[in-house]
Amino acid sequence: MSESESAATISGAATITSVLVANRGEIARRVFATCRRMGLGTVAVYSDADAASPHVAEADAAIRLPGNTPAETYLRGDLIVAAALAAGADAIHPGYGFLSENAEFARSVLDAGLVWIGPPVAAIEQMGSKVESKKMMDAAGVPVLRELDPAEVTAAELPVLIKASAGGGGRGMRVVRELAELPAQLEAARREAESAFGDPTVFCERYLETGRHIEVQVMADAHGTVWAVGERECSIQRRHQKVVEEAPSPLVERIDGARDSGSRTSSGQSAGERGRPTMRERLFHAARLATEAIGYRGAGTVEFLADEQGDFFFLEMNTRLQVEHPVTECTTGLDLVRTQIRVAQGHRLPAEPPPLRGHSIEVRLYAEDPAQDWQPQSGSVHHIDFGPGTTEFAVLSEAGVRVDSGVVPGSVVGVHYDPMLAKVISYADTRDEAAHLLATTLRRARIHGLVTNRDLLVRVLRHPAFLAGDTDTAFFATHGLETLAAPLVSESGEALSAVAAALADAAANRAAAGIGGGLPSGWRNLPSDPQRKSYESRTTGTHEIRYRFTRTDVAVDGHEGLTAAEVTPASVTLLVPGDRGPVRRRFEVARYGDAIAVDSPLGPVALRRVPRFTDPADQVAAGSLLAPMPGTVIRLGAEPGSTVVKGQPLLWLEAMKMEHTIAAPADGVLTELNVIVGQQVEVGAVLAVVSDDSDTTTETQE
Structure with missing residues (x-):
């Protein structure tokens, strides 16, 4: 010191x-x-x-x-x-x-x-190398997974996980299942680690396909008091980055609940049978051992990988506050940042941390497309609102939802930093209540301008396996990412949303034109051809809405019996025919140029207005690979004229501190490669063109 x-x-x-x-x-x-x-x-x-x-x-x-x-x-x-x-x-x-x-x-x-x-410099140094920290924890009696030298990994030890020694957050992490892939994956991991942390050092360890990620929040002062504040479970992950976090851990609750029906406390003491320590007691003991072994002070997190039987192994110690700290705050009543500051000022902690209460779940709302290999998104946040009753950066003391966000309407998500838009945190007396509260808040939130993982988060929170506490690190693989990433709104719900968009657009056009007398645009006192508006959806294609205004209502082709109770530029209320009479549904409509956002209890819908006439200059050749985000070309995987197969990497972009692979969309020939290494590209830029073999053969013969 x-x-x-x-x-x-x-x-x-x-x-x-x-x-x-x-x-x-x-x-x-x-x-x-x-x-x-x-x-x-x-x-x-x-x-x-x-x-x-x-x-x-x-x-x-x-x-x-x-x-x-x-x-x-x-x-x-x-x-x-x-x-x-x-x-x-x-x-x-x-x-x-x-x-x-x-x-x-x-x-x-x-x-x-x-x-x-923050913690002492010496503690940061000791835990800064994941390689050395594991040796230290092993010596202190904390259970660890054996480190593997990347140069000596054998086929019998596969799969292995490559990890960056100097950092976390999924940067520099790679799972390797084939020995032949190890050299290339090591090099990619080193590049990411260097970019994110300034240190390219990586190491390997055995990869547990279905482990449970459990971590313990610790807090220590300069007077010898060490708290194990509570455990969190962060098993649902994508690309080794946490997506859903909660406190307490469902795994710990299940294992300890089988032998203890009494109350739990943040010291890990149980009111049930004594004998072999509970899993919570063992976790807290290991976390305190790790904390005391390095003379730690301040807030930190000791992370473990556990199996379904309750055995666990030390992964790393994060010598800082964690992204997911709000779930611990809500289940203890502590403001952990305040406690950090008071410890830094020299204040003593009480002898024991506060008791645990209720359940809290946090999800990370990202600007990314899970259905497209988690592609990060960039651009403007037109609108973001989680509804009445939510609070910002507060320690919740009763059932509710907290939002910690770095963006507001009008914010721009760029390519230099992580694309997280917000952490949304629920707190309630029970886990089921916390899950349902959070899912409903997310579903009703108005988030316009960027593709997000919101639909995936809601589906996870409502999934039977999640509600049962079965949340290992293979959750997405087990339950199918395609199913979990599907839109919340059904095809029929999206079609109704497109009708609402068309009618609201018509009302907006009428208002802009100053049409009076109570007659809607397009109204005729004799039968006439319908008006048409077309909208494009990312998921279901093009919706062509054909409608006629009458003296008393509006008729929409393909929606027999549908009537409109209210139409304004910002909202539309439809009476939808049903088996037991019409169902009243309200749609909120927002416009941002040609982008249309429709929100309703049926689910959020993002549409783009299709122009009546298309500029030929805006067309791109079939087989074109467009840049999904702004970024820098860091590698090329093929040369123009080479034959490629579907899924073959053609080039790599670096954006948002991660590498992104651009692969061939189909078998064919790489007829165009429009970039070089080091080139900056904008979203939508044509990077390359892959042509069908038969097309190129025909052109050559001609």
């Missing part, structure tokens, strides 16, 4: 009046919320891409970090320390991600005379 570190915290003399958060977006806003509740000033840092971010507007002061990429901005510890000194901050909170587990950054903060709201 450095001299400045000791003086600033253990003596209790640390004074904090203003906190700089060395992070961005939702993370910065979350820490700022607690600072405001504590009466502390706030300082933001921001890249050029984040100049209009809400976290910048909310801070008392903000300092620009020139550039856009993390390497230029949020990974520049020297610039962040200088910003804190320039703004008059006396403490730095690292948030989670970026430099939050960087020992050199923590040391530079302390050397500058600032308070570091």
